[in-house]
Amino acid sequence: MNINENRNYVILSNCINNELLDKFKDYPIINNMNYLDLKSKLEFFSSKRIVFNETFYYLKNNEKKEILDLLNKQNIKYIIITSNVEEVLYGEYLIVYDYDKIAVEGLTKEVLKEEKILKKLGFGLPFIVDLSIQLEFYECLDKVYFDVDSLVGELWN
Amino acid sequence: MELDGKIIGIISNDFKEEELSGKKVKDIITKKTDEALKMVKLDSSIKEELFDNLSSRDKGKVILASHLHEKEIKLVNFSKGMIKKDLEYFNNLFKRIISYGRKIILIDKNTELFLNCVDHIYIIENNTIIYETKNIFDAILTKYIDLPKIVEFILASKENGIRLDYYVEIDELLKAIYRIKS
Numbered sequence: 001m002n003i004n005e006n007r008n009y010v011i012l013s014n015c016i017n018n019e020l021l022d023k024f025k026d027y028p029i030i031n032n033m034n035y036l037d038l039k040s041k042l043e044f045f046s047s048k049r050i051v052f053n054e055t056f057y058y059l060k061n062n063e064k065k066e067i068l069d070l071l072n073k074q075n076i077k078y079i080i081i082t083s084n085v086e087e088v089l090y091g092e093y094l095i096v097y098d099y100d101k102i103a104v105e106g107l108t109k110e111v112l113k114e115e116k117i118l119k120k121l122g123f124g125l126p127f128i129v130d131l132s133i134q135l136e137f138y139e140c141l142d143k144v145y146f147d148v149d150s151l152v153g154e155l156w157n
Numbered sequence: 158m159e160l161d162g163k164i165i166g167i168i169s170n171d172f173k174e175e176e177l178s179g180k181k182v183k184d185i186i187t188k189k190t191d192e193a194l195k196m197v198k199l200d201s202s203i204k205e206e207l208f209d210n211l212s213s214r215d216k217g218k219v220i221l222a223s224h225l226h227e228k229e230i231k232l233v234n235f236s237k238g239m240i241k242k243d244l245e246y247f248n249n250l251f252k253r254i255i256s257y258g259r260k261i262i263l264i265d266k267n268t269e270l271f272l273n274c275v276d277h278i279y280i281i282e283n284n285t286i287i288y289e290t291k292n293i294f295d296a297i298l299t300k301y302i303d304l305p306k307i308v309e310f311i312l313a314s315k316e317n318g319i320r321l322d323y324y325v326e327i328d329e330l331l332k333a334i335y336r337i338k339s
Contacts, residue, residue, distance in 0.1 A: 014240050017212040034170075054213060057237050057266055061303045083214060083238045084267070086306065122242030127306030127327070134331050140338045148306070148313050155334065156317040 005049070009079040010091030010108065012123060015099045016054060016081055024051045024079060031055060035063040042070055051079045056087055064090065085123045088112070089146055096121070109146075158286070160262065162277030163255040166293075167264040168302045169281035172233045175220055177208045186223045193222035198246065213238030221247075229260045236267040248274045268293065272305045273325040294323045 001023050003009070013020055021029060029051040030038065038055065050071070056064050068090060071078055080090055088094050088108055095105040098121050104114050112118070112129050124130065132145040135155075145151035160167075177185055183204040186193050191201050197218040208216065217235045224230045236244060244267075251261050251274060263270060271278060271293055280288040280301045288297065294308055304312070307330060311321045319337065324330040 015212040015214065016238050018210060020212075054237060057234070083240050085241060122240045124241035127310070131310070131327060131331065134327070135334065138331075138335055140335060148309050152310065152313040152317055155338070156314060156319050 003049075003079070004093070005077065007093045008077055008091045009093050009095065010088045011079060011081045011095050011097065012085060012088055013081065013083060013097035014121065014123070015097070016083060019100060020081070020097065021053060024081075027051045027079065029053050032058055035059055035067075038067060039070065042067065042074070042076070045074065045076060047076070049077045049079065051081065053081050054083075056080060056082060056090075057084070083123075085118070086126050089126055089129075096123070109144075112144075158281075158284070160277065160279060162260075162275070164251050164261045164275045165263065166268070166271040166275035166278040167262060167281055168266075168268075168278070169264055171281055171284055172264045174233045177216075177220070180208050182206050182208060182211075182219055185219055188226045190222075193225050196225060196250070197222045214240070214243065225254070227259075229262065230254070231262040231264070233264045234266060235263060236265050236270040239267075239270075241269075244270055248272075268302055268308075269305045272307070292323075 011020070027049050028047050030041070031053050033041070033055055059067065068078070080087060091108055093106070094108040094111040096103045096111065096118065103121060104111055104117050112125060115125060115133065118125055125133070128145055128148055128151055132141055132151055135141040136144060141154065145154065181204070183190060185208060190204060194201050194203065199215060199218050199222065203211070203215065203219070208219065211219065217232070217237060217239060221230070221232060221235065224232070248270070255261060263275065265271070275293070276291060278290050278293060278298065279286050288301065290298065293304065294311065296312055298304060299312070307325065307327065311323065311330070314321050321330065321333055324333065
């Protein structure tokens, strides 16, 4: 797999197993870890890239944001492996796996336009993206939003 | 600890995921194996697989299949590795299971699993119930957990002075927004 060293990735997969993880064996992989342990580990982290193997499953949204802020400050790039479509918004580049095959990949906002593929594979779309695409269709919005606060602000203000 | 409800959602770090490393699937699901696998949407060819080699998604399904015959089914972090389509399927399956007089306890990190599914939610810390509610739209829950995105949106709208009903389906929410905006 070609990894661009300047990008943060999200791998969305319906089959997160040892074979998938093997593709990232050149990088340090973090599995199940609580927020405080993860934070202290990252404060003295020497590698320039890190892989989170479903680690975000165990974190709250504010904790995820703090971890990513910490990485950005240290200029550490990351790869988030997840099955949760809501987490794709944490990366700039998205690779969607259907078992061992790449179904679609590209810049996250471009891949999210592939609504049919994502829904057919059972991932769906992130809720806010899904809602704003439909509101755009009904001419209640003029663009797609990627976070709750921006969408709520635009709709009701 | 006595918990009310038929499908119960628990937010807690007190519970450990089941340790089944080194076992084959056929040694984990010991009762009505083929039927149980079918119920959780797994092929029976998985029986010979080692639990360690399964995807996280299938591990959750195997654990559920192994408990299907029990009166009280307790699942820790069942939604790990699951995709949206799975959550919809298991939401319906859980409702079917409780119709046979069973009880399901979901100790989970992803509250999307609880939406339109659980009838009680408990926050448990150090083996003590610190908060309980029947309503996933209860704003106090945000102190402890991330709520499902649709709930987050409806609560954020409320803070902006727009009172929406407690919709759990995006289509219903969409219609309500359209009515307000047009």
